Amino acid sequence: MDSSLSSPPASSLNDTALQPGAQWHNGFASLPPVFYTRLQPTPMPDLAMQAGNDALAQEMGVRPDWLASPEATQVLGGYTLLPGMDALASVYSGHQFGHWAGQLGDGRAILLGEIRSAAAPEGLELQLKGAGKTPYSRMGDGRAVLRSSIREYLCSEAMHGLGVPTTRALSLVTSPQPIYRETVETAAVVARVAPSFVRFGHFEHFAAKDDTGSLRRLADYVVERYMPDVAQHPSSSPERYAALLAEVAERTARMIAMWQAHGFCHGVMNTDNMSILGLTIDYGPFQFLDHYDANHICNHSDTAGRYAFARQPQVAYWNLFCLGQALLPLIEDEATTLAALERYKTALEPAMQHVLGAKLGLDPAHRPAPEAVAGLVNPLLALMQQHRTDYSLFWRALSQAVADDSLPALAPWFHGDAGFETWCEQYQALLQPSERTASAARMFAANPRYVLRNHLGQEAITAAQQGNWTPFQRLQTVLAAPYAEHPGCEDLAALPPDWAQHIEISCSS
Template structure:
């Protein structure tokens, strides 16, 4: 698996201009190799929206050339395929060297929206596969494809999904499944773990080279430090603070929408503040702050309510990796303080929007804490509550909201306090704002599971229907009440693990 292997694959002219700025960092950062071709591939789904972003005709996604390229059976003309090396902490424990064990960066496409890296996930063995097989299965690939695009539609920063193909090739997980490849798109797939890798090996020249690359490409405002957190002359502290601030905004959006990532290892943290690596994720059904969506997470490290703290812990690991460049530990600690300050501000801003309230006002936190405690105590469905509350404010009919609570008297007391607080602060709840921030549909586990079960039988229609609905999450979808309503009883027994 080396450079000559890539030459043996045919090439496809995508019409895009390709380069690979990451490859210019040098061979210490990656291994060049070709994907392992996927036998008998078939097109499962694709995203016209991502294609448009890249400058690809949507119709081209249905072509044989697209299938050959995104199944790993061909390479783009001008692409430079490679797998990158990184390390990381997994479940709080140093795991040592990791890397792209089943992913391959095809290259970097030049687009009207700036350079975009295009990566295959499930494209075969790499030097970093360790004990893995380098493949992804159809089940997990459907989940990643749908959730990447669903999160984008919700306004949550995320990697995107361009293409999904399947194959009859058998892959062993908990049971024998079939293979798939999902094509992911992002400005960069660099993770916290990339920095940890070089710091752990005392390869400080490579660490600085990587940091300078990230600053030049993605954080130019941090180049002299002065305009990025006030760290005059310390560009690396400025970078740490900027990443902390993006991460604070990201996790606040997760918490507000009820998203559980499930495996927030440092190698699954994007240096750009994107949601990356969709594995055992879940959107909350009933509101349970202690919910654990990953059955491999026996200690609950990545439970929903733990996510803000875990992201900060991961940022400390990034700060530790950057310490040789920052110099003074006190400066690094100061750069991380921005997360502690900004996360609660971002979270409150998101929750005020869910309540239809505008600018911050004294007493907001009491109202927000009050409803979150009530939702938890009553085990109320999280997405349905917020959507019904939005419609109730719009229609002045709160009975559908009251129907969600066993203890209606407690809800009535909260509704009264909410009304009084809004009146005292001079902010009548804005129903339009609420409807834009409280989706009618999210990718619940049972919805993904229904699409997966049909797809495993060769029927992709449910996947395509879900994809269409999730592109417009905050609109009502008449005729799709089964997809926007309560989860069925069997959904409570779905088990999602790191192989999902």
């Protein structure tokens, strides 16, 4: 690499990136230095903008036309900074695969700052993933490779399209700089966006250091910035921090319910990968189910199956328990802490009922009792497991069958199993014939036509590695509106090929 690129040049750019009235705020940077290390990205050569998210730019207060500019490529590729940015990497700790890992931190993520605008008055943070080493990189190089960056960009936007709480992706910038993993690959930088990137692990870090002052400072920052209802509790009171934990528990429950409903496997649910705002964060070895398998493990590194699909709700509670332990010095009472954690359990069931009821097209105003919904869903999933039924395609086919009043036509999905005939009888007993059109409409809005299957992501990666970004762009388009029909994209909603079952995704990125 040219030695002139060893550090970002002082920016001579005018801040033409922001819409009128938008401004950099940088709330996290206002915390004391114990929370982070200020630093600049490490530049790479020959940066190229491969993807820009105009819709998200508009929501953030960024000028959409700026994304197409050379300046945007420099900034979002980590070559230079704009005036007003305050770049830093934060420190946190966490439990990884159930074991305490000690200090971690933003090993390849650099927070550039926070934009407040009329469209986002509460502020949205902008973070670069893959922009170089930080003090928390440990043995890593602080980089991200092209394949993992493509997967992160596409999946974060796919989840947003589905309506699942998630971080977002603003851009994807590439460089031919070699990156050494199992093989030599090329580099990429994804610009990630979220209201906050604070994780459970941030709290665990200060609790493990017995730094109650910083723990309280972080909790107050989160409450006052993002949880106005919790902020009604008196400052520094145990009630405030118990309410914080309960709020996180409820948000996490709603997120997990949507993961399970859409067949999404996160793959690496460590406490440092859990958002304090209940957002899906850190897209590493994820997967949407092809055929239904409750025990599916999407992470090749997860040899014990800790993060298997059906275990995700339980793991989320385990992670919340770790957060509760971290907050205990502020809550000051174990019983109160456990009571706050119970909010996860009490919120998860109604959240699951809501999303599953929508997938079944049940009228929310006349929805049956939870046990009746479970009595429908559980036998259906058992049939899907037994017959290796494609998860997403079946739910969409069920939506069409309700619209056409043709449930018996779905029998071939289960090879004529009489159990499905019985299930149809039970299902029809709960559907109101006069509401069939409305039920189908609810189902089409809850059961996507398109999800980011592993083989689709792999095809986009393979093509992009050869300089062809058309498959990526097609996926970007359909995943932004996954419930709609996209003529000419039927191949993106087809059964996966046989080779898809042999794709292995690990934590290497």
